[in-house]
Amino acid sequence: MKPKKQFFTTPIYYVNAKPHLGHAYTSIAADVATRFKQIDDYETFFLTGTDEHGDKIVQAAQKQETTPKEYADNISQLFQDLLPVLNVKNNHFIRTTDPGHIQVVKDVLSKIYDSGDIYFSSYEGLYCFGCERFYQERELIDGKCQDHGVEPTVIKESNYFFKMSKYQKWLINHIKANPDFIQPEQYKNEILSFLKDPLEDLCISRPKSRLTWGITLPFDEDYVTYVWFDALVNYISALGYPDGKLFKKFWPSTRHFVAKDIIKPHGIYWPIMLKAADIEIYNGLNVHGFWNVKGSKMSKSIGNVTDPIQVTNKYGIDPFRYFLMREMVFGLDANFTEETIVSRINSDLANDLGNLFSRVLSMNSRYFTGEVKGSDAKIEKQKNLSLASDAKKAVDEFKQAMSLCEFHKGVGAIWQFISIMNKYIDTTAPWTLAKDDANVLILGTVLYNLIEGLRVVSCLIYPIMPQTSLKMQETLCMEKREKGFYSLEETFPWGQIKKGTIIEKPDILFPRIDTNKIKPKSHKKKLSASNFDKSVAPGNPVK
Incomplete structure (x- = not known):
C-alpha cells in the first residue's frame, strides 16, 4: 500500500x-x-x-x-x-x-x-x-x-x-x-x-x-x-x-x-x-x-484587532482552539466576541464535556471505589445498553468532516456523541441502580459504556484540544503512545478500557467562567480573522 x-x-x-x-x-x-x-x-x-x-x-x-x-x-x-x-x-x-x-x-x-x-x-x-x-x-x-x-x-x-x-x-x-x-x-x-x-x-x-x-x-x-x-x-x-x-x-x-x-x-x-x-x-x-466583530471586518488602521496571546492567557489555549474550530464554518465569515467565547466554554466545555467526565468518573469512584467493573455482555444486549454503535457513528462522521476541513462538523460529531452519553446517564439513572445490590452488574455495564465513550472522545478531540486529550487519557489510565496520540484505527474497536483498572476521581477539566465578570466591550467596527491582507500575507493590501 x-x-x-x-x-x-x-x-x-x-x-x-x-x-x-x-x-x-x-x-x-x-x-x-x-x-x-x-x-x-x-x-x-x-x-x-x-x-x-x-x-x-x-x-x-x-x-x-x-x-x-x-x-x-x-x-x-x-x-x-x-x-x-x-x-x-x-x-x-x-x-x-x-x-x-x-x-x-x-x-x-x-x-x-x-x-x-x-x-x-x-x-x-x-x-x-x-x-x-x-x-x-x-x-x-x-x-x-x-x-x-x-x-x-x-x-x-x-x-x-x-x-x-x-x-x-x-x-x-x-x-x-x-x-x-x-x-x-x-x-x-x-x-x-x-x-x-x-x-x-x-x-x-x-x-x-x-x-x-x-x-x-x-x-x-x-x-x-x-x-x-x-x-x-x-x-x-x-x-x-x-x-x-x-x-x-x-x-x-x-x-x-x-x-x-x-x-x-x-x-x-x-x-x-x-x-x-x-x-x-x-x-x-x-x-x-x-472573522468579524459586531458585523465589521477588522481593520488595523482603526486598531480593532485582537491579540491571541491575551485571549489564550485569559481563557486557555484549548478553549481558544475549540472556539475557533467550532464557531467558524470553514469558508464563511464568523463573528468574534468575548461573550461568545465564554458561552462556548460554559456550555460546550464545562457543562457538556467537563460535567460528563466528572459525573461518570465520580460515580465510578463512589460506587466501585474507582475500579472499572467491565460490561456484562448478556445484560448489555438484553437491556440495550451498548454505546458502541453511537461511538462508531461519531468516529465515522468526524473522519468524513475533518477530511473536508469541515471542522465545525467534525467537532459537532463529537459533541453529538457527548449529548448521547449525557442522555444515557439520565435514562439509565446509575444513582438509582446503586441503591439495590441486585443491579450491580447493570450498574457496572452502564458505567463501563460511559467510560469507554469518554475514551473515544479523548482520542477524537486530540487535533482540536491536544492538552485536554492528554489529560483525559492520563486520568483514564490509557497507555501512553510514543507518537503522542491514538490513531483513528486505535480509537475503535470498542472495549479497550481493561476491567479492573483503577481510575481516580478527576480534576475539573473546564471551570465555569463567571459571566458577571465579563464586561462587554464596544467595538465600533470589527475584527477580521483573516490574516491574509497584505498586512498578514504575502503581497496583499495593508488596511
Whole structure:
C-alpha cells in the first residue's frame, strides 16, 4: 500500500505588524488539519513563515528608525514565538530573507525566463501602493481599491512581465478536471468566474529606482522581484526544491490554507507559475472566510484587532482552539466576541464535556471505589445498553468532516456523541441502580459504556484540544503512545478500557467562567480573522 503523505501550509505572514487573531486562526486551522491527518495515519509536513520584502516593510522600518532587515527580524520572531503559545506544531518556519529561499526564487525565475515566458515591456496601469500591485479597472469599486478606498495611481514604467495569459485555458481545464482543487466550492466558482475574462500578463518586477528591498532579478540587476512571485515560491523552497528529500517526499501532496481575499494569487498566479516552470501542480487550496466583530471586518488602521496571546492567557489555549474550530464554518465569515467565547466554554466545555467526565468518573469512584467493573455482555444486549454503535457513528462522521476541513462538523460529531452519553446517564439513572445490590452488574455495564465513550472522545478531540486529550487519557489510565496520540484505527474497536483498572476521581477539566465578570466591550467596527491582507500575507493590501 502506498504511504499516505500530506503537506500543509499557511500563507507566509507579512511582517509589517505584529500577529493578531487572524494569524492565530489560520495557524491553528492548519495545525488541526495536520494533527487530524496524523491520527488518520498520514505522514505530514507543516510549514509556516514570514514574508519580509516590499515597500511596506521599508516604510515600517523607517518609522522605527531601523533597517528593513532588523525590522523584519524583530517581527518575524514575534510570529515564531506565537506558535508554541497556540500549541501549533509546525515542522519548519521559513523566511523570505533566508538565503536558500532567495536562491530558489532566482532559479525559478531563470527557468521561466529561459523558456520565453517572461518578457520586457513598457506598461501604463493603475497601481495601488498599499496593495503593491497593478489593478484592472473591473477590479475596482467606484474607481477605487476596495481594500484601501483610494484611487490607484497611474504609473507608466518599463518592467518584466510573465505570460499568464498563455496558460489561461490550461488552468480552467485543470480546475474543472479536479473538483477538489479549490475548496469550498464557492471559491472554485469564484476563480472560474474571474477566468471568463481575458487574463492579463503579470508584472513580476519593480525597478530599483523606487524599490530596492527585494530579491534581485537573476537576469537584470536593475530590478527586484514582485513580492508575490517571491512569496509563493516559499512553498517549494522550504522543501528543498528541486532535489531535496522533503520536496521529493511531500510535493505535490499539498493543501494550502488561505483566506478568501488571496485566492487569486494562490488559485491563479501560483498554479500558472508552477506550470510554466514545469513543476507538478499542488493538490489544492483550502479557503476560509473572515472573522468579524459586531458585523465589521477588522481593520488595523482603526486598531480593532485582537491579540491571541491575551485571549489564550485569559481563557486557555484549548478553549481558544475549540472556539475557533467550532464557531467558524470553514469558508464563511464568523463573528468574534468575548461573550461568545465564554458561552462556548460554559456550555460546550464545562457543562457538556467537563460535567460528563466528572459525573461518570465520580460515580465510578463512589460506587466501585474507582475500579472499572467491565460490561456484562448478556445484560448489555438484553437491556440495550451498548454505546458502541453511537461511538462508531461519531468516529465515522468526524473522519468524513475533518477530511473536508469541515471542522465545525467534525467537532459537532463529537459533541453529538457527548449529548448521547449525557442522555444515557439520565435514562439509565446509575444513582438509582446503586441503591439495590441486585443491579450491580447493570450498574457496572452502564458505567463501563460511559467510560469507554469518554475514551473515544479523548482520542477524537486530540487535533482540536491536544492538552485536554492528554489529560483525559492520563486520568483514564490509557497507555501512553510514543507518537503522542491514538490513531483513528486505535480509537475503535470498542472495549479497550481493561476491567479492573483503577481510575481516580478527576480534576475539573473546564471551570465555569463567571459571566458577571465579563464586561462587554464596544467595538465600533470589527475584527477580521483573516490574516491574509497584505498586512498578514504575502503581497496583499495593508488596511
